[in-house]
Amino acid sequence: MPTDSALDLVFRQAVIPGQSQPQDIGVRAGRIAAIAPRITCDAPEVVVGGRVVVPGFVESHIHLDKACLLGRCEHSRGGLAEAIAAVAAMKRDFTEADVYERGARVIEKAIAKGTTRMRTHVEVDPRVGLRSFSAIKALKVDYAWALDLSICVFPQEGLTNDPGTEALLVAALRDGADLLGGCPYTDADPTAQMARLFALAREFDVDLDFHLDFDLDPSWMHLDEICRQTERHGWGGRVAIGHVTKLSMVEPATLAAIGSRLARSGVGLTVLPATDLYLTGREVTHGRPRGVTPVHLLIEQGVVCTVATNNVLNPFTPFGDASLLRMANLYANVAQCGPDRFQTCLDLVTSLPARLLRLGDYGIAPGNPADLIILDATTAVEALAEIAEPVAGYKRGRLSFERPPARLNGPETRRAL
Numbered sequence: 001m002p003t004d005s006a007l008d009l010v011f012r013q014a015v016i017p018g019q020s021q022p023q024d025i026g027v028r029a030g031r032i033a034a035i036a037p038r039i040t041c042d043a044p045e046v047v048v049g050g051r052v053v054v055p056g057f058v059e060s061h062i063h064l065d066k067a068c069l070l071g072r073c074e075h076s077r078g079g080l081a082e083a084i085a086a087v088a089a090m091k092r093d094f095t096e097a098d099v100y101e102r103g104a105r106v107i108e109k110a111i112a113k114g115t116t117r118m119r120t121h122v123e124v125d126p127r128v129g130l131r132s133f134s135a136i137k138a139l140k141v142d143y144a145w146a147l148d149l150s151i152c153v154f155p156q157e158g159l160t161n162d163p164g165t166e167a168l169l170v171a172a173l174r175d176g177a178d179l180l181g182g183c184p185y186t187d188a189d190p191t192a193q194m195a196r197l198f199a200l201a202r203e204f205d206v207d208l209d210f211h212l213d214f215d216l217d218p219s220w221m222h223l224d225e226i227c228r229q230t231e232r233h234g235w236g237g238r239v240a241i242g243h244v245t246k247l248s249m250v251e252p253a254t255l256a257a258i259g260s261r262l263a264r265s266g267v268g269l270t271v272l273p274a275t276d277l278y279l280t281g282r283e284v285t286h287g288r289p290r291g292v293t294p295v296h297l298l299i300e301q302g303v304v305c306t307v308a309t310n311n312v313l314n315p316f317t318p319f320g321d322a323s324l325l326r327m328a329n330l331y332a333n334v335a336q337c338g339p340d341r342f343q344t345c346l347d348l349v350t351s352l353p354a355r356l357l358r359l360g361d362y363g364i365a366p367g368n369p370a371d372l373i374i375l376d377a378t379t380a381v382e383a384l385a386e387i388a389e390p391v392a393g394y395k396r397g398r399l400s401f402e403r404p405p406a407r408l409n410g411p412e413t414r415r416a417l
Contacts, residue, residue, distance in 0.1 A: 007033060007043040009397055011372065014053040016364050017343065017380040022050055027370040030396035034366060048374055051391065052383050054346070055364045056116025056371040057324040058353035061209070061242050061270045061308035064103035064120045064139065065132035066091070069314040079282045080214060083315040084186065088157060091128040099135035106312050107139060110322035111146045112401045114373040114390040119150040119209070119357055121181050124172050125157060126164040133172050146393070146400040150357065152209050154181025159196060161188035169200065179207040184222050185214060191225055198229045201238075207358070212241040216280055216289055218249045223258065227265040236266025240356055242308075244269055245280050247293040255294070259301030268356045269303055271295050272310035273330045275317045292334045296344050299352075306353040307331045307345070324349040325375075329387050342384040370397035376405060 011025040016035075026034035026041065066087050073086045103120075110118065122136050133153060140149040153172040155165045159182070169180065182197045184190035194210075201208050213221050223244065230239045247255060262269060271293050280291030295305035307327050312320035325346075331337070332345045354362035361368045374391045377383035392402040 059118040060353035113323040158187040263302035307348040
């Protein structure tokens with residue numbers, strides 16, 4: 001029974017996924033200092049009481065700059081092209097204050113749902129300039145008390161066909177953008193866009209995150225070119241691709257071969273279940289495909305895969321509450337994952353996106369930041385199955401939010417059996 005008189009805080013009887021029995025977690029100076037079945041100390045206590053504790057959810061793909069746009073545009077339930085066009089028409093009028101306010105709404109939702117790390121994509125082009133980027137930079141600073149925010153700038157409407165966009169991307173990279181994104185399927189020359197973005201990534205030594213292969217025709221893919229460029233530039237482990245809904249339409253042997261290729265190249269893959277379900281297959285009148293790649297199978301091939309939110313309350317996805325646990329549950333439903341895969345589904349919003357984002361200090365382990373979320377569940381399986389509410393969250397050992405459990409106030413009619 002370790003004794004530590006220098007702890008600032010101790011969490012009592014926390015159920016940590018992977019541990020065989022509840023543990024105490026001791027915190028010093030914002031970092032985890034000790035983990036043991038019982039820690040003797042005089043520090044203030046948080047009584048977890050056998051609830052599940054996870055190291056904060058990791059949002060690997062979201063768009064804060066174009067969130068919460070419903071009501072500003074006519075949304076006719078169109079597909080991907082219509083959603084892109086609707087936002088393109090609006091973003092000319094985006095102001096820094098407007099983007100900041102909408103982004104803050106989503107960040108606050110995410111914090112209260114247990115997210116402690118986030119990668120957001122931000123559109124940069126001649127229509128919106130650097131206004132959205134500037135607003136997201138301010139959000140990164142203002143919400144650092146609860147959330148580590150990484151900014152990925154990208155050309156939503158093309159690069160080679162959109163003069164002035166590359167100069168703006170370079171300006172953002174020089175001004176603190178953390179990584180670079182791409183969207184080849186909107187470019188007049190997709191291969192040239194990919195090549196140019198890899199060259200810029202090498203020049204600025206940043207990671208890459210592409211929107212890719214977002215349709216249901218598996219007869220052709222940009223995925224092969226991404227793998228080739230990744231290998232050519234030695235960028236393995238630093239490239240992610242999102243959506244890739246084409247892979248939901250390939251037979252198992254082909255999926256396994258592609259998974260092997262992604263693993264060898266070091267390319268990670270993110271599925272966005274809410275958007276992928278909402279936008280794909282709209283032209284199909286019946287027997288509509290789901291459009292969600294079965295990433296739990298790709299994980300078995302050694303691919304680093306994640307599940308993420310993508311859009312919240314806009315033409316791409318007209319719903320959402322920034323809950324990654326809900327998104328993992330949605331994926332489990334769509335992919336027909338049983339309880340034996342529930343831990344994997346939880347990994348898709350915790351440890352796996354931490355690997356994708358190359359977070360070397362993530363996890364409940366001594367020395368890591370005390371970024372801890374208490375869920376109202378007694379096992380990880382229960383948490384995933386029931387979309388357990390986060391009871392409280394801590395960022396670097398400081399309370400960032402709390403949510404008292406619901407209390408029923410019905411008549412005393414329950415009978416003893």
